[in-house]
Every structure is written in structure tokens, then in C-alpha cells.
């Protein structure tokens with residue numbers, strides 16, 4: 001319709017300058033003379049979002065015209081970080097916008113740092129979801145993200161008296177220019193109530209889920225731009241709103257205040273992200289959050305299917321739904337409910353559609369992280385779904401009974417219902433049974449999945465289990481985070497690699513070029529200076545930029561073994577005190593502990609107390625600094641990662657599903673010191689064993705070692721240095737009054753530690769010494785670092801997404817032609 005034609009926005013400096021100025025007055029509502037830096041931030045964000053949404057309209061229209069199969073990514077978490085710079089870069093207007101701002105007398109860096117991180121996730125799983133969305137847009141896949149618009153994201157971590165203190169993350173406080181509220185996209189979501197059965201003339205029974213409480217899910221859209229003005233895809237996040245019923249109740253009950261207060265209660269569903277990333281908490285609110293966003297998303301997906309006039313029978317031909325862990329696994333039952341109760345499709349046909357539609361990504365083997373819900377809770381909150389789950393289970397068990405007669409133990413283990421821990425619904429079983437593909441996130445993880453957690457299922461359906469090794473987006477984690485390295489690569493091999501990371505392989509020969517190595521060291525040094533300035537600002541601590549930067553940045557967990565690194569800090573400290581010549585280094589830790597995970601919080605306190613002693617001991621003479629960088633988030637990761645020399649990936653083998661920080665660090669030229677765990681194995685294969693420091697027990701050895709039941713303290717017998725380190729800790733040498741805490745951590749290491757810190761210590765210390773020796777040869781180290789950069793292309797998220805598209809979703813890319 002020509003009347004609806006847009007006058008396209010210009011992307012040159014004068015056009016942008018005009019847009020920014022207009023937005024400042026007309027959208028933000030400020031006189032330029034009175035504008036604060038945050039007003040400018042909002043003005044530029046509004047000017048850019050106009051250009052993004054323009055591309056979104058074009059992308060959506062093309063998908064509608066071309067009859068494409070769509071991919072829906074369902075995730076409770078999206079760890080996005082700041083959006084302005086990422087959007088500017090992906091829209092290809094970063095430099096020109098900086099210029100436009102400069103013309104207006106505004107400094108881009110100054111305003112960009114005022115943006116709050118969108119921290120709607122805990123860690124790896126949430127960041128993976130954000131990388132996958134960005135890659136789907138970049139490669140032209142018709143991908144849609146669905147999740148929750150948490151009012152409060154991941155808590156902000158403060159360190160007070162060495163300890164973590166959580167502060168609420170009120171990220172929407174100043175408004176959010178990147179979201180488009182869609183009040184017309186509002187769906188009712190029901191909880192509680194009861195099921196009424198109807199026996200239909202055709203012999204089938206259909207069910208009505210009646211009564212209970214309704215909450216509305218309202219959509220907020222976040223357009224996601226692909227790199228260099230490719231497609232713009234959509235992330236749709238749901239916010240809970242009270243139904244209009246609440247004002248009716250006022251008439252009925254005459255209690256106005258009470259009715260409006262109840263409204264707040266239903267809106268708590270999308271209030272806060274659970275800051276828990278490795279233990280499932282069986283809280284009713286969490287179950288409601290999961291069902292809330294799943295139900296709204298499926299209603300939206302079914303609606304779109306209908307609006308495109310596709311028959312419901314063809315749902316799985318036109319859509320693929322990926323479950324990011326079991327958090328959205330109730331979708332399997334919800335999809336069945338919609339097909340059976342709303343569309344009156346017979347059970348068998350509905351089940352075929354459902355299985356073809358769904359696939360499930362597993363991110364952990366740890367039993368305490370597996371979601372199970374008490375049957376009684378599920379029965380009460382989601383009575384219709386509980387009924388459907390029983391039937392799914394019944395049909396499934398019948399099928400395996402037929403194929404494996406008499407194996408009663410086997411059926412019991414396969415059942416969706418765990419009868420041993422007080423009757424619980426195992427969400428992982430529901431997800432496996434309801435999906436046509438189940439994937440692990442690294443080769444080792446997938447093979448362990450098949451041998452342990454899903455061994456029984458893989459006997460039933462061996463072809464269902466596949467591996468898709470994780471990746472990360474090079475747009476954020478190389479080009480944006482490390483402009484110095486990017487420029488160096490460009491100067492050697494041109495800039496094609498930005499569109500196809502495999503071309504980075506052409507950079508490998510430059511590892512043996514002395515000038516390139518020197519330029520690489522200059523880039524590292526500048527990145528370290530940038531980090532040192534930030535560390536000083538955040539902690540008051542001065543660190544030298546001219547020493548090895550040794551970083552362990554990730555959530556705090558026993559299995560990730562921050563204590564192993566801390567013991568090494570203590571070893572270095574003691575050696576320096578003993579007068580030994582030790583390679584100078586900065587050890588930097590960063591990461592959050594789940595607020596209810598006491599041991600993790602204690603680990604943070606001990607790190608900070610050891611750091612305090614080390615950093616203030618004149619005997620260290622600047623040769624050792626230990627930093628705990630507070631409030632680790634995406635935006636700080638982009639500063640820390642490019643500055644790192646050594647990447648600590650030292651989890652107990654068999655426990656880290658993949659890791660993705662390991663990839664980001666290696667592609668920025670940090671050498672990995674790590675165990676044969678998760679994707680570390682594939683990183684070693686890619687970069688070459690000479691260019692990585694691998695140590696410690698393998699996953700098999702860990703299992704065998706556990707079976708032997710050796711008391712951890714026995715490992716001190718052959719290692720007098722280790723004994724003196726642990727004793728120093730135990731005796732409170734590093735304690736700042738909290739002596740008890742240190743004694744408790746020492747006791748834990750000696751008597752309890754299920755993750756074998758002491759058993760792996762000697763091997764770890766040797767590997768550290770090896771790293772130190774290589775670092776002293778600057779040329780050899782730089783060569784290895786450059787080879788890491790050049791050989792990490794396999795870990796581009798684009799490769800990951802292509803594997804999902806080809807092996808799981810069966811979808812093709814639909815790139816939209818770039819604007820002229």
C-alpha cells in the first residue's frame with residue numbers, strides 16, 4: 001500500500017545528528033541545553049531503534065511472504081548486556097553515530113556506560129540464548145526468542161567486609177528505549193482450578209479446565225539486529241498483568257482496596273529472576289513463572305500459525321520449538337492441551353505433532369540441578385497438565401513394555417514420575433519423551449549424557465541424542481570487545497573473517513611473524529591498561545599492566561573450583577615470602593554466588609580475605625596481586641576477557657557441561673589452563689596440545705577416584721608445600737577476624753570436598769609452573785596466543801546455529817536483501 005510507504009531514515013552523520021536531536025526534544029522531552037548524559041543516551045537509543053524497527057518490518061514481511069519455517073527459542077533467561085553499542089555495530093552505523101554525537105558535543109563512551117546491562121539470566125545458559133538469537137538474525141534464520149521480562153534481573157553484587165551482599169537490579173528504573181510494549185498482544189494464563197471431562201460422541205474424551213485464577217501475559221518486543229544490517233529478528237518477553245476481573249471484584253465484594261492489592265499479587269509472576277544456576281528450587285512461584293511464559297508463547301505461536309492460514313495439522317512443518325533446558329519443558333503438556341482441548345485433535349495425532357515440534361537442550365548432569373516438581377504441587381497449580389503428563393507417561397511405558405518385556409526396573413527408571421522421592425514429576429523425562437531430538441552442549445557432555453543421565457532413554461531411542469557444541473558470537477566477544485585485536489587481524493588478512501569466522505584460519509601463519517607478535521603484545525598491553533583502570537575504579541586497587549593476567553571469571557561453584565586457584569595464590573605468596581623468584585602476576589576472580597548457596601558465599605569471603613593479606617604485604621613487592629572484581633556481568637566481561645593472558649578452566653572433569661567463557665578467552669588470545677572437561681577437550685583439539693595447559697584427572701579417573709574413597713587429606717602426605725598452605729589457611733593466617741570461616745574451608749578441603757581440589761593440586765601447580773615458563777619467553781607465548789586466536793573459528797555461534805538448523809530444526813536461512 002503506497003500510503004504506508006516509509007520515508008527511509010538516512011544513516012549518514014547529518015541524518016543521524018538530526019534524528020538524535022529530534023529524539024532528545026520530541027521523545028525524551030528535553031531542551032538540549034538542559035540535557036543530562038542519560039538524556040543523550042536515551043535520545044541516541046531512540047534514534048537507533050527507529051532504524052532497527054524499520055528493518056524488522058521488512059524482515060517480518062519477507063518471512064510472511066515466503067512461507068518459511070520458523071524457529072522458536074524458549075528460554076527462561078537471556079543475558080544480553082548493554083544494547084546500544086551492539087545494536088550500532090550490528091546496524092553498521094557505529095562509527096558514523098560516534099561522529100554524529102561528537103558533532104553534538106557528546107562523548108559516546110561517557111553516555112554508553114550509563115546503560116544498565118539487561119541481565120535477565122544467570123550465566124552460561126542465558127548468555128548462550130542471547131548469542132543464538134544474534135546469530136539467527138545474522139545468518140537470516142527466521143528465529144523468535146520467547147522469555148520473561150523480569151522487572152528485576154540478576155542481582156547486583158556488592159562486596160562489603162569481604163562478603164557478597166545482593167542488591168536488587170532495578171534495570172528498568174529509567175525506562176527502556178529498546179522495548180516495544182505490545183498491549184494488544186496479551187494472552188490469559190490460567191492457574192489452579194479443576195478439570196471437567198466430557199465424553200464425546202466419537203468416543204474421545206475432551207477436557208475443560210475451569211475456574212482457578214487468570215493472569216494476563218503482555219508482550220514486550222526487543223528487535224535483535226543481525227550483523228551488518230542483515231535481518232532483524234524479534235525477542236518477545238512477557239510481563240504479568242492482572243486481569244480486568246480485579247475491578248469487577250470491587251463491585252462484587254465492595255472491597256476496592258483489597259481488589260487493587262490483589263492485582264499486585266498476580267503481577268509478581270514476572271517480578272524477579274531466580275538467581276540460582278545449579279540447584280533447582282521447588283518453589284511454586286518458579287513453576288508459575290515457567291508455565292506463565294510457556295503458555296503465552298504457545299498461544300502466540302498457535303495464533304501466528306492460524307493468521308498465516310496454515311492448517312493446525314501442519315504445525316510441525318511450519319515451526320520448530322527449542323527448549324533451553326527443562327525450564328520451559330511444561331510446553332510439551334501445554335502443546336498437547338491446546339491440540340486436544342482447543343483444537344479437538346485426536347491424541348495420537350496431537351502427540352506426533354508435539355514430538356515433531358519440540359527439541360530439548362540439556363545443560364547439566366548434576367542431580368541437584370535437575371528439575372522435579374512434587375506431583376501434589378503440579379496437580380494443584382496445573383491440574384489439566386498433570387492429567388496429560390500421566391497419559392503421556394502411560395502411553396510411553398506401554399510402548400517400552402512392548403519393546404522390552406518384563407524389564408520392570410527399567411520402566412521404573414524411565415517413568416516421568418519418580419516414585420522414590422515422594423512422587424515427583426521429572427521434567428527432563430517429559431522433555432526427552434516429548435522431543436524428537438535431545439542435545440548436549442559439548443562432545444564429552446553428550447557422551448556422558450548417553451552413558452549416565454539418559455542411558456536408559458538412549459537404549460529406547462539411540463538416534464534421538466545428538467551433540468551440538470556451544471559457541472559464542474564473535475561480533476560481541478571479538479569485534480566489539482577487542483577492537484585492537486580486530487584491527488590487527490584486519491591489517492593482516494582483510495575483514496572477510498567477520499562474516500565467516502572460518503577465514504580466521506588465514507591468520508595462523510602470522511603467529512610466526514615477529515612484527516605481528518609484537519603488535520599483538522601491544523594490543524594486550526592496551527587492553528590490560530583499560531582493565532587496570534576499571535579495577536582501580538571498582539576496587540581502589542592499583543595493578544600493573546606489564547605482568548601476566550591470570551583470570552577465573554564465572555559463577556562461584558564448588559565444582560568450578562575457585563578454591564583450586566586460590567590455593568595456587570597461597571602457594572605463590574608463600575614462595576615469594578620464602579625468597580623465591582616468582583613470575584609476577586595479577587590473579588583476577590569474578591563471579592556471583594547464588595544468595596542461598598552458603599559455601600559459594602564463603603568462597604568469595606575467603607578469596608577477598610586472602611587477597612587483602614596478599615595485596616598489602618610489602619614482601620610481595622608488586623609481584624603478586626589478587627583481585628576480586630565485583631559484580632561480574634556481560635559489560636565487565638567485555639573488558640576483562642581481552643586483557644587476559646591465562647584462562648582458568650579448572651572444573652572437576654565431568655561437571656562443566658561445556659563452558660563458553662573458555663571460548664571467549666581463547667579467541668582473544670588467552671592460553672587456557674584447564675582440565676579435560678566440557679568444551680576444553682574440543683578447544684585443545686582445535687588449538688593444538690602445545691598451545692594449551694591441560695592437567696588433572698579425566699572424567700573417567702574422577703569416577704574411579706571417587707569409588708576408591710581416599711580421604712582428601714591423604715594428598716598432603718606427598719606434598720609438604722600443600723600441607724603448609726592448607727595449614728596456613730586452617731590456622732587463620734589470612735583471616736581478618738573470620739578465623740572460623742577459614743578453618744571451615746580448610747576442613748572442607750581435607751575431609752569433604754566432592755570435587756577433588758587436593759587430589760588435583762599437584763598436577764595443577766605443575767601446569768601453572770609450565771605456563772609461567774612459557775610466559776617468560778614472550779615470543780613463544782605470543783605465538784601460542786595468536787595460534788589460539790586463529791584456530792578458534794569452530795567455536796563461532798554461527799557454526800552452532802547451523803548445526804541446530806540442519807540436524808534438529810530442519811530450517812533454511814532466509815536472508816533479507818540489504819537496504820540500498
Ligand code: 26Q
Pocket residue numbers: 122123124125126128274276277278279280281286363364369371441470656657658659660678
Ligand atoms: C532451575 C530451577 C529453579 C531455579 C533455577 C534453575 C536454573 C537456572 C539456571 C538452573 C540452571 C541454570 C543455568 C545453568 C547454566 O548456565 N548452565 C551452563 O550452561 C552453559 C551453556 O550451555 C554451559 O556452557 C555451562 O557448562 C553450564 O554450566
